[in-house]
Amino acid sequence: QKEVEQDPGPLSVPEGAIVSLNCTYSNSAFQYFMWYRQYSRKGPELLMYTYSSGNKEDGRFTAQVDKSSKYISLFIRDSQPSDSATYLCAMTSNDYKLSFGAGTTVTVRA
Amino acid sequence: DVKVTQSSRYLVKRTGEKVFLECVQDMDHENMFWYRQDPGLGLRLIYFSYDVKMKEKGDIPEGYSVSREKKERFSLILESASTNQTSMYLCASSTFQAAGPEQFFGPGTRLTVL
16 A cells, blocks of 8 residues: 555546645654645646645645545645646655655646 | 756666766755656655765665765666666755755656667
8 A cells, every 4th residue: 555645637627616636645644745736847846835734725725634534635726727737745754755646637628 | 046957858778778867956955866757656766865975765776876976966877777767757855954845856857768
């Protein structure tokens, strides 16, 4: 069993829809939870970062962490074609090594 | 603007060749990482380095070695390339400071081994 599970999709939604992405994990020591966005032929870039449980909002993006269920989510409101990318969850305990999900490919149709 | 650069975007090599992938970061970061990215498998850590001349194996080190002679440069070496090493290779760097564990990635090198 992988340490971090993420449905690879692909996910296709119409412009303006809410995109919902999630990951589950098995290591209860994870404290830092991140979402990276990766455009085609580019390296991943950090989108959002949450420490421990709770919600974090940044514009159209909301990240949620439920440590009791070992489940994290990313919501994209009012999705735009420019949001079309692969979204990777990543997490770590208290060191510099990250454990990544497989990534979910999202296409927002105009 | 922070920057991680990789020496090649695309590389085609023959089976058995020795392959060098170079990565340079300009952020004075202590940590540097090499990953490979394959469809459905996500990013898998090959090696990382937390200081000059220091290295540790990641999850899939077999068939690879690394070199870090200067803080800003981290090289990945495929001693004898094989077709199952065809992949996207990503370099990243991070710092120990309290800004969080964010890793900054380069654009990637797509390696094809024929």
